[in-house]
Amino acid sequence: MTIESISMAKALNSGLRKALADDPKVLLMGEDIGPLGGVFRVTEGLQAEFGDKRVLDTPLAESGIIGTAIGLAMRGYRPVCEIQFDGFIFPGFDQITSQLAKLTNRHEGTLSLPVVIRVPYGGHIGAVEHHQESPEAYFAHTPGLRVVSPSTPHDAYWMIQEAIASNDPVVFFEPKSRYWPKGDVQTEASDTPLHSSRVVRAGTELTLVGHGAMLAMMLQAAQIAEEEGTSIEVIDLRSISPIDFEPIIASVQKTGRLIVAQEAPGFVSVASEIAATVTERCFYSLEAPVLRVTGFDTPFPPAKLETVYLPDADRILEAVDRAMAY
Amino acid sequence: MSYTAATVQLLSPEGSLVTSDASAEYLPYVEKLSDEQLREFHRQMVVIRRFDIEAANLQRQGQLALWIPSLGQEAAQVGSGFAARPHDHIFPAYREHVIARIRGVDPIKIIEMLRGISHGGWDPAENNNFHLYTLVIGSQALHATGYAMGIQLDGLTATGNPDADEAVIVYFGDGATSQGDVSEAFVFAASYQTPQVFFLQNNHWAISVPVSRQSRTPLYLRSSGFGIPGVQIDGNDVLASYAVTSANLDAARGGEGPRFIEALTYRMGAHTTSDDPTKYRDADDLDFWSHADPITRFETYLRSRGEGDAFFAEVATEGDDLASDVRKRTLELGSPPASKMFEHVYSDPHPLMDSQRAWLEGYEAAFEGGEE
Numbered sequence: 169m170t171i172e173s174i175s176m177a178k179a180l181n182s183g184l185r186k187a188l189a190d191d192p193k194v195l196l197m198g199e200d201i202g203p204l205g206g207v208f209r210v211t212e213g214l215q216a217e218f219g220d221k222r223v224l225d226t227p228l229a230e231s232g233i234i235g236t237a238i239g240l241a242m243r244g245y246r247p248v249c250e251i252q253f254d255g256f257i258f259p260g261f262d263q264i265t266s267q268l269a270k271l272t273n274r275h276e277g278t279l280s281l282p283v284v285i286r287v288p289y290g291g292h293i294g295a296v297e298h299h300q301e302s303p304e305a306y307f308a309h310t311p312g313l314r315v316v317s318p319s320t321p322h323d324a325y326w327m328i329q330e331a332i333a334s335n336d337p338v339v340f341f342e343p344k345s346r347y348w349p350k351g352d353v354q355t356e357a358s359d360t361p362l363h364s365s366r367v368v369r370a371g372t373e374l375t376l377v378g379h380g381a382m383l384a385m386m387l388q389a390a391q392i393a394e395e396e397g398t399s400i401e402v403i404d405l406r407s408i409s410p411i412d413f414e415p416i417i418a419s420v421q422k423t424g425r426l427i428v429a430q431e432a433p434g435f436v437s438v439a440s441e442i443a444a445t446v447t448e449r450c451f452y453s454l455e456a457p458v459l460r461v462t463g464f465d466t467p468f469p470p471a472k473l474e475t476v477y478l479p480d481a482d483r484i485l486e487a488v489d490r491a492m493a494y
Numbered sequence: 495m496s497y498t499a500a501t502v503q504l505l506s507p508e509g510s511l512v513t514s515d516a517s518a519e520y521l522p523y524v525e526k527l528s529d530e531q532l533r534e535f536h537r538q539m540v541v542i543r544r545f546d547i548e549a550a551n552l553q554r555q556g557q558l559a560l561w562i563p564s565l566g567q568e569a570a571q572v573g574s575g576f577a578a579r580p581h582d583h584i585f586p587a588y589r590e591h592v593i594a595r596i597r598g599v600d601p602i603k604i605i606e607m608l609r610g611i612s613h614g615g616w617d618p619a620e621n622n623n624f625h626l627y628t629l630v631i632g633s634q635a636l637h638a639t640g641y642a643m644g645i646q647l648d649g650l651t652a653t654g655n656p657d658a659d660e661a662v663i664v665y666f667g668d669g670a671t672s673q674g675d676v677s678e679a680f681v682f683a684a685s686y687q688t689p690q691v692f693f694l695q696n697n698h699w700a701i702s703v704p705v706s707r708q709s710r711t712p713l714y715l716r717s718s719g720f721g722i723p724g725v726q727i728d729g730n731d732v733l734a735s736y737a738v739t740s741a742n743l744d745a746a747r748g749g750e751g752p753r754f755i756e757a758l759t760y761r762m763g764a765h766t767t768s769d770d771p772t773k774y775r776d777a778d779d780l781d782f783w784s785h786a787d788p789i790t791r792f793e794t795y796l797r798s799r800g801e802g803d804a805f806f807a808e809v810a811t812e813g814d815d816l817a818s819d820v821r822k823r824t825l826e827l828g829s830p831p832a833s834k835m836f837e838h839v840y841s842d843p844h845p846l847m848d849s850q851r852a853w854l855e856g857y858e859a860a861f862e863g864g865e866e
Contacts, residue, residue: 195647221647227685232636232678239640242625245647263675266630267637270613274626277838278617311839335841410845 169355171325177347179321180210180286183328184248188218191246194332197224197233198250198286207252208288208347230260237283238268246282246332254289254341255298261306268337269312280335284328289317290381290431291463291478292345294471301468302380302432307339308409308441315409316362317341319383321351323360323406330362341408343380363407365415371401374425374491376484377416377442379405382429389484398492408438416442417449424455425491429479434462456494459487496782498712501758502738503728507786509794511733523737529799535576535732536796537809539568539789542592544813545601548820549608553767557824558608564589566730566762569788570695572596573735574757577743578663580622585638585664588627589695593665597624601816602823611830631666632673635692638664639679642688642752651689652749659747662690663739669700671716672708680720683752691742692717692754695729697761702774717754729757730788760786832858 171182187194196211202225205212215223226233230251237247251257257264264285271281291300308315314336318324324342331338360366368383369390376386383404390400401419405411420426426446428439443458461479469477497503502516504524513521546563553561564571567589575593578584584593591604599621606612607627614626628634642662645651650660670676671694683690696713698705709716714726725742727734735757742753760783764771793806836851 227678227681229678229681231675232639232682235633235636235675235678236640236643236682239637239642240644240647241640242637243641243644243648245644259674262630263633263636267628267633271626272841273839274613274615275617275838276612276615277841278619280841314840336844 171353171355173350174321174353175348175350176318176321176324176342177208177210179325179353180328180342181212181214182353183325184211185214185217187248187329187332188214188222191332193244194246194248195222195224195240196248196250197226197237199226199228199233199252201225201250206250208344210286210342210347211250230256230258231263234260234263234268234283234285238263238271238281241281241283242279246284248284248286248332251285251287253299254287254301254303257285257287257303264307264313264337264339265310269310272336273312281337282332282335283337284331284334284340285337286328286340286342288344288347289341290343290345291468291474292381294474296471297468300471300474302430302463304339304341304408305432305437308438312337313409314338314363314407315341316407317343317380318406319343319346319380319404322353325353325355326358327362327406330358334362341380345381346384349384360406363410363412365403365405365407365412367401367415367419368404369400369402371399371423373399373423374427374488375401375403375416375419375423376427376429377403377405378429379408379438380431382431382479385479385481385484386429389481389488392481392485393488398488400488405438411442411445413445413449416446420446420450421453424453426454426458427461427484427487427491428458429461429484431463431478433465434460435465437462456491459491461487497728497758498726500712500714501726501728502734503731504733504737505731505791505795507730507791509791509798511795520734520737520741523740524733527736531576532796532799533801533805535572535736536789536792537812538572538592538596539732539792540809541813541816542595543568543789544810544817545820546591548817549605550763550767552605552821552824553608558605559610560608561767562589562608563761563763563766564591566783566787567695567697567759568592569732569792570729570735570757570759573732573737574663574693574739574755577736577739579743581660582743583618583623583625583638583641583660583662585625585634585641585662586627587631587634587665587667587670588629589667590665594621594624597622599624601820602827605820605824606827609824609827611827632670632675635664635666635670635676635679636682638662638690639682639688642683642690643686645689646686651747656744656747660689661743661746662688663693663743664690665693665695667700668694668696668698668705668708668713669703671713677720680717680722684721687751689746689749690752691739691746692722692752693739694754694756695759696756697759698779699761699765699771699775701765701769702771712756714754714756722752722754724754724756726756726758728786729759730783730786730791732788732792
C-alpha cells in the first residue's frame with residue numbers, strides 16, 4: 169500500500185514501529201525519546217505502544233548510551249540509539265570508534281553488533297552551536313561502521329528498518345531539515361538495497377552526487393540548469409559507507425562531468441573520497457575536473473550566517489558553470 | 495592508601511582467620527568451602543604467578559611485544575573469579591589472567607595478544623562467559639552494564655530460582671575510576687538497578703600515578719553517591735575476595751541492584767614490561783605489601799589446617815609445567831595470514847573488504863611469480 173503525503177519524521181516513526189513490532193529484540197534508547205517522543209518527535213507514541221522496556225529513556229550521557237547498547241547487543245538485543253543532535257555525538261565517539269566499530273574484529277567474527285545510531289544532522293534549522301553539524305566523515309573513515317543517510321520519507325521508512333536488520337553497526341544520519349517536507353511511502357517492499365546509490369533524475373551533460381538534505385538542493389539546481397539548457401543527472405548517494413560507486417561511475421562515463429555536493433566541510437570529506445575514486449576509475453571519461461561544493465572549512469557559523477555557509481542551488485550552479493566551461 | 499578500619503579482612507597477613515563484626519557477615523561463605531576448593535584457590539594463585547613470571551621472561555627475551563603482570567593481585571582475582579557462577583558473565587580489564595584461566599581460556603590466547611597475533615580472539619560463549627580484554631581504560635564498565643540491563647530485561651533476576659538468576663561482574667583498576675565511562679556505568683547501573691558487581695582492584699598505581707592523584711577519598715565511598723552500596727576488602731585475602739564477592743553477586747542476582755567492591759591490593763611488579771617503577775615508588779611500600787602477600791598467607795593458613803608438603807610441591811610442579819608448556823607453544827606460534835586483516839571487520843559482506851583483499855592477494859602473488 170501507499171502512505172500518501174507523510175513527513176520523514178512520521179515515516180521514521182512508522183519504520184521504527186514496524187521494527188519494534190516485527191522483532192522483540194529491537195529496543196529504542198536515548199534522551200527524551202519516551203513520553204516526549206524525542207526532540208523531533210520521531211519516536212512519538214512508541215513508548216506508550218511498546219512500553220518502557222522496549223523504548224528506554226536513558227540518563228543524559230552519550231557514551232553511556234552507546235556503551236550500554238554494546239552490552240545489550242552482546243546479550244542479543246538490537247538497540248537503536250538516538251543521539252539528540254549531531255554535535256552531541258562526540259561524548260559517545262570513543263565508544264563508537266574504539267569499541268562498537270572494532271568489537272566484531274576483536275572477537276574474530278564470533279560477535280555481531282547490530283546497533284543503530286540515529287543522528288539528526290545538518291543545517292537549515294536556524295539553531296544554536298552544536299545543533300547543525302554534519303559529522304558523517306568521521307564515521308565513514310572508521311572501519312567497522314556502516315553509514316547511511318536517507319533523503320526522502322520513502323527511503324527513511326525502509327532504510328531505518330534495513331539498518332536495524334543489519335548485523336553490523338550502522339550510523340544513521342537523518343537530515344533534520346527534511347524531517348517536515350512530505351512525500352509518499354510505498355510499504356509493500358523496499359525498492360533499493362540499503363547500501364545502494366540511485367539515479368533520481370536522468371541527464372546527459374553533468375552528474376551531481378550528494379546525500380541527505382543536499383538532494384533537494386541538487387534537484388532544484390538541475391531543474392534551473394535544464395531551463396537554461398544544461399542536462400544534469402542527479403544521484404542520491406544514500407549510503408556513505410560503503411559507497412555504491414557503480415551508478416556514479418556509469419553516469420560519469422556518460423556525462424563526463426561530476427560535481428559532489430554536501431553540507432559538511434570539504435577538507436578530507438565524503439566529497440573528497442568520491443572525487444578521488446571517480447578520478448581513478450573514470451580518468452579518460454572526464455571532460456572537466458571533479459568539483460566539490462561543500463560547507464566552508466570553518467565551524468558551523470551562527471545561524472544568521474547559515475545560508476551563506478550552506479551550499480544552495482546557486483552555489484551548485486556556479487560549479488556547473490565552471491565544469492561546463494571545460 | 496592502605497588498609498582502613500572499614501577494610502573487610504577474613505584472613506590476616508599472618509594467615510589466621512579474623513573474627514570481627516565485619517567478618518561475621520561473610521564467614522559463612524568461607525565455612526561452606528570444601529578442602530578441595532581451598533586447595534584450588536591456592537593452586538590457581540601459585541600457577542598463575544609462575545605463568546606470569548614466565549611470560550615476563552618471554553618478553554625480556556624478545557618473544558612478546560609486551561607483558562602485563564598480575565603479580566601480587568592473585569587473591570583479589572582468584573577469590574572473586576571463583577565467586578562468579580558458571581552462567582554469570584565476566585568483563586575483565588586486561589590483567590585478570592587467572593580468571594581467564596579459571597573460566598577456561600587457554601593462556602596461550604593471552605600470549606597471542608601480546609605477541610602481535612590477535613587483538614583478543616577467544617569466544618566468550620566458548621569460554622564460560624569470560625569476555626575479551628579491553629585496553630581502553632574503563633570502557634568495559636559500560637558494556638558490562640548494558641549486558642546486565644539485558645539480563646534485567648530478560649527477567650532473569652529474582653526469579654525465585656537462584657540457579658536461573660544471572661549477574662555480571664566487571665573488573666577495573668584505580669586509574670579507571672577517573673574515567674567518565676566508569677561514572678556513567680554507575681549512573682546507568684543505579685538507574686536501571688542492574689544485576690552486577692563492580693569490582694575495583696585498587697593496586698595503588700595507574701602506571702606511575704599513585705591512587706592519591708585519582709581520588710582524595712577512599713574509593714569504596716565513590717559509589718554511594720551514585721546510589722550503589724560499596725565495600726572495601728583486603729584484596730590480598732583470597733577468602734575475603736571470595737566471600738564478599740559471593741555475597742554481592744547473590745544480592746545482584748536476587749534483584750537488589752548493583753554493588754561495588756574495592757579490593758585493596760598492590761601491583762608488585764611494573765604496569766607492563768615497558769614501565770620502570772624504580773623511577774617513581776619507594777621500597778617502603780613494597781615492604782609493606784610483601785608482608786601482605788596473598789600466596790604466603792594462604793599457604794600458612796592451609797598448613798595450619800593440616801595441608802602437607804606434598805600438596806605444595808605438586809602445585810609448584812604444576813606451575814613449572816604450565817610455564818614450560820607456554821614457553822614451548824609460544825616459540826611455535828606463527829604469524830597470522832595477511833587475509834586475516836579483512837576477515838570479520840564486518841559481519842555482513844562488504845565490498846571494500848572484498849576488493850582490498852583481492853588486491854592484496856594479487857599484489858603478493860606477483861612477487862611469488864618471481865615478477866617485479
